[in-house]
Amino acid sequence: MISFILNNQTINTESHPGTTLLDFIRYGQNLPGTKIGCREGDCGACTVLEGTLDGNTIKYKSIVSCLTPLGNAHGKHIVTIEGINMKGLSPVQKAMVENSATQCGFCTPGFVASLTGHAMAGENTSYDKAIASVSGNICRCTGYKSIEKAAKSISVLLEKKDVENPINWLIENDFLPAYFLGIPGRLNQIEPTIIVATKQIIAGGTDLMVQRPEEIAETNINLFYNRQDLKEIKEEKDRIRIGSACNATDIMSSEILQKYIPGTGAYFKLVSSEPIRNMGTVAGNFVNASPIGDLSIFFLALNANVLLKESNHTREIPLKNFFLGYKKLNLKEKEYIDSIVVPIPKPYSMFNFEKVSKRTYLDIASVNSAIYLELKGGIIESCSISAGGTSPIPKYLGEASRYLIGKKVTNGTIIKANEILQEEISPISDIRGSKDYKRLLLRQLLFAHFIKLFPENISINELLS
Ligand SMILES: Cc1cc2nc3c(=O)[nH]c(=O)nc-3n(C[C@H](O)[C@H](O)[C@H](O)COP(=O)(O)OP(=O)(O)OC[C@H]3O[C@@H](n4cnc5c(N)ncnc54)[C@H](O)[C@@H]3O)c2cc1C
Numbered sequence: 246m247i248s249f250i251l252n253n254q255t256i257n258t259e260s261h262p263g264t265t266l267l268d269f270i271r272y273g274q275n276l277p278g279t280k281i282g283c284r285e286g287d288c289g290a291c292t293v294l295e296g297t298l299d300g301n302t303i304k305y306k307s308i309v310s311c312l313t314p315l316g317n318a319h320g321k322h323i324v325t326i327e328g329i330n331m332k333g334l335s336p337v338q339k340a341m342v343e344n345s346a347t348q349c350g351f352c353t354p355g356f357v358a359s360l361t362g363h364a365m366a367g368e369n370t371s372y373d374k375a376i377a378s379v380s381g382n383i384c385r386c387t388g389y390k391s392i393e394k395a396a397k398s399i400s401v402l403l404e405k406k407d408v409e410n411p412i413n414w415l416i417e418n419d420f421l422p423a424y425f426l427g428i429p430g431r432l433n434q435i436e437p438t439i440i441v442a443t444k445q446i447i448a449g450g451t452d453l454m455v456q457r458p459e460e461i462a463e464t465n466i467n468l469f470y471n472r473q474d475l476k477e478i479k480e481e482k483d484r485i486r487i488g489s490a491c492n493a494t495d496i497m498s499s500e501i502l503q504k505y506i507p508g509t510g511a512y513f514k515l516v517s518s519e520p521i522r523n524m525g526t527v528a529g530n531f532v533n534a535s536p537i538g539d540l541s542i543f544f545l546a547l548n549a550n551v552l553l554k555e556s557n558h559t560r561e562i563p564l565k566n567f568f569l570g571y572k573k574l575n576l577k578e579k580e581y582i583d584s585i586v587v588p589i590p591k592p593y594s595m596f597n598f599e600k601v602s603k604r605t606y607l608d609i610a611s612v613n614s615a616i617y618l619e620l621k622g623g624i625i626e627s628c629s630i631s632a633g634g635t636s637p638i639p640k641y642l643g644e645a646s647r648y649l650i651g652k653k654v655t656n657g658t659i660i661k662a663n664e665i666l667q668e669e670i671s672p673i674s675d676i677r678g679s680k681d682y683k684r685l686l687l688r689q690l691l692f693a694h695f696i697k698l699f700p701e702n703i704s705i706n707e708l709l710s
């Protein structure tokens with residue numbers, strides 16, 4: 246039995262946990278405000294809000310319902326546009342109308358859901374954050390300027406928001422209907438997780454629900470998304486442990502990650518869009534084994550290990566040994582990823598992540614790369630470089646990394662490292678670019694790492710001379 250609250254209604258359903266939340270909302274509950282666009286997580290027309298109990302309050306985030314297996318809604322408050330509607334227009338809806346930010350209206354429920362989710366966050370809001378909240382929404386009519394204006398006027402209204410008690414403030418100021426106040430008490434009545442012991446694991450669904458939606462809707466699935474035992478990020482002696490069901494948003498907003506890798510928030514903004522980051526997990530990123538998986542590339546350079554579990558047996562292997570060949574993994578049939586462990590970066594270390602894609606947001610990389618360096622007295626003591634989009638697997642560049650150890654950071658060393666790195670990769674031509682273009686891109690990303698980390702020593706003119 247899957248139980249959750251949909252808007253103001255408690256749902257108890259025996260529907261298959263692998264059907265999409267979108268179809269359940271539209272066809273099962275006859276709520277047509279949530280639109281069907283691409284069904285691939287790209288357009289945001291199907292955006293809804295997912296509220297999760299956190300003590301006595303609820304944290305809301307935007308998700309795409311087209312890729313959400315119904316089972317992932319268990320124990321949650323799901324809010325569609327109908328659940329936001331009141332007698333009059335909310336300030337978010339008013340801002341969209343007054344700024345001509347809606348024309349045909351197909352995308353509008355999705356934009357209103359995303360912007361309302363942004364308003365519900367228990368933190369100070371800003372225009373930039375309002376814009377980031379709609380990074381997963383596409384509009385074919387307005388040309389976006391009017392939507393930007395609406396976001397601006399909403400962010401001005403939200404300057405007065407009580408960040409300690411956002412829901413109360415939003416109800417008092419007509420952003421939300423009053424029933425939201427009673428939701429935490431009602432959610433508390435629902436057992437938080439349902440565990441089904443079958444082979445087919447599904448976490449955020451952002452990969453599987455794109456690749457095999459029909460099959461998932463008929464298969465016995467093992468829902469990992471709400472597994473609290475796999476959601477913790479903690480510091481242990483000299484390592485950081487990240488539960489395998491942590492999503493990109495959990496990682497980019499983790500104080501522990503921010504402490505040791507201060508750029509994490511900015512790097513992860515380049516990963517997909519806000520709703521996809523709110524859903525897609527780190528284990529899903531590794532196991533989908535895409536050669537351009539951003540999280541794989543990020544954690545390869547950090548020398549992460551993966552902890553694999555099967556019944557009571559656990560083994561730990563370096564992430565670089567997890568990828569065996571194109572979509573071939575060092576993962577036994579009954580094993581799953583429990584967590585990943587990252588050595589705590591040394592105080593004298595440096596890290597950088599670069600990604601080139603056709604669009605800045607909501608796009609996968611043409612080529613991506615990360616680098617971790619430990620430096621003492623101007624000499625590189627340790628170095629790990631990873632690259633995506635240039636090999637059949639997310640690639641740890643062992644030869645180039647080894648070459649740099651014991652060297653000074655000079656333009657000449659980096660030029661030589663690039664020559665070695667070019668021997669390690671085997672890009673192919675595809676829709677994201679020709680193999681020569683990808684070789685060139687990776688050279689540029691290697692240069693970009695060093696120009697960013699050593700702006701005084703390294704210059705692009707010297708590197709290209
Ligand atoms: C619109 C869109 C944009 C995207 N943009 C990006 C991007 O910019 N960068 C990027 O890297 N990716 C991107 N992706 C891909 C995807 O979101 C990520 O790879 C995501 O991390 C997958 O995680 P998930 O939890 O949703 O995976 P799921 O679909 O739930 O699962 C994927 C695979 O992992 C397996 N799995 C999940 N958890 C475990 C576990 N604990 N142990 C063993 N197996 C497990 C599943 O069985 C399945 O085979 C995008 C996807 C979409 C739809």
Ligand code: FES
Binds near residue numbers: 311
């Ligand atoms: S229908 Fe396009 S993101 Fe869901």
Ligand code: FES
Binds near residue numbers: 383
């Ligand atoms: S108003 Fe038509 S798609 Fe946005």
